[in-house]
Amino acid sequence: MTGEPAVEATGLKKSYGRDPVLAGVDLSVARGSVFSLLGPNGAGKTTTVRILATLTRPDAGRVRVAGFDAVRERREVRRRISLTGQYAALDAEQTGEENLRMMGRLGGLPRRRARERAGELLERFDLTAAARRRVGTYSGGMRRRLDIAAGLVADPEVVFLDEPTTGLDPRSRRALWEFVASLAGTGTTVFLTTQYLEEADRLADRVALLDGGRVVAEGTPAGLKRRIAGRRLDLTLAGPAAYARVADRLDGIAVLRDPERLVLGVPTDGSAAHVRALLDGVDPDRDAVERFAVHEATLDDVFLALTGHSAAPAAEEAARV
Incomplete structure (x- = not known):
């Protein structure tokens, strides 16, 4: 994870009509790492991914992916x-x-190599049977595993996974986590957006x-959690x-305020x-305190402490993609 970042965005802006979606986003993703972009409904996650993947042009800002300008050198970016x-x-x-052989041929692989790569x-991806x-x-x-495999036929430098485990059962989700981790282990850069915070954490x-x-x-998941507390004491009031x-x-002092449930959370060791x-x-x-509990x-x-609300589990509105 050295040298020029695999993905770099500076001052990224995008609006649809009078509705601003991105208001100056800066990102830097190291090569061979897994980077996760989290946010609530409408935060701009999918719009960001579409810009980085050359599907949408930004209104302002500089974007480089795999060493190339994502606006002026779109073809080079798409190859990678x-x-x-x-x-x-x-x-x-x-x-x-x-499916995999077809993707290989569309990607320019000779027939024999497309068959081998498939x-x-x-x-x-444990799909031979x-x-x-x-x-x-x-x-x-x-x-889902086959879909990700199809995206790897051309051996890309950067893989964008936009909500890859949406709709999967817990067992399939955990299996896919193992596959994502293995991608980074081979040097591929993974840019992940997800509605599951546990997924990003892991x-x-x-x-x-x-x-x-x-x-x-x-920051790192551990570093962000340390910013608010290694552990939290939740107080349920009477x-x-x-x-x-x-x-x-x-x-x-409180890092959690939930008046509906009468719960306050404070940092603790x-x-x-x-x-x-x-x-x-x-x-x-x-x-005043009816009961209390300590948890990691x-x-x-972190999201609640920094934004005042939880990350919503819904995808972004279609109008913003």
Whole structure:
């Protein structure tokens, strides 16, 4: 992960009519790493990916992918990238092997090499046994694996995965996580957008949080979680009055505020002594806190602390892609 970044964007802006989607996005992705872009509904994730993958032109800013300008040298960029969206782009009437061989031929591979490459990828993605079955008979997890394999036929330098596990069951999702991790292990750069924060936490070397068309934080998952707390003490208050009173005492300290559930969260090291000190400080009369719990901080905690809301699990509005 040295040298020029695999993906670099500076001052990226994009609007649709009078509606600004990106308001100056800066990104830098190291070669051979997994980078995850997180954000709530409408934050601009898919628009960002479309610009980086040369499908949409930015209104302003500089974009380089695989060492080439993504606006002026689109053809060179496209030769070096792969883009897999939320839904598999496969021919259901062809077999898995036929799909991969077709992608190889379309990518300019000689017939023999396209056949060899298809075999390599079917084995890598554990699809050899289903190679001669029609894709229409594949499970959702198998189709997703084949879709990613199709994007790797030309051995791209950068792979863009836009919500790759949407709609998959937990077992298929975990299996796909292993495949994504293996891509980076071979030197391929993976740019991942996801609605599952656990996915980014597990896979990404670095994470950027996008909100309101801007990057509000960037770093390693562990580093971002340390910014708010290694652990969090959640306090469930006895009622609205108790919530308001304790919230006042925790002004500037609380990293979670949920008045609907009457829950406040504060950073803690998790030790019994620190938890007791916090409880004594916020509820000296022992009449405000109904119950409490300590848990590890998550990327959702980070997002909530930095933006005031959780990352929504919905995809971006179609009008913004």
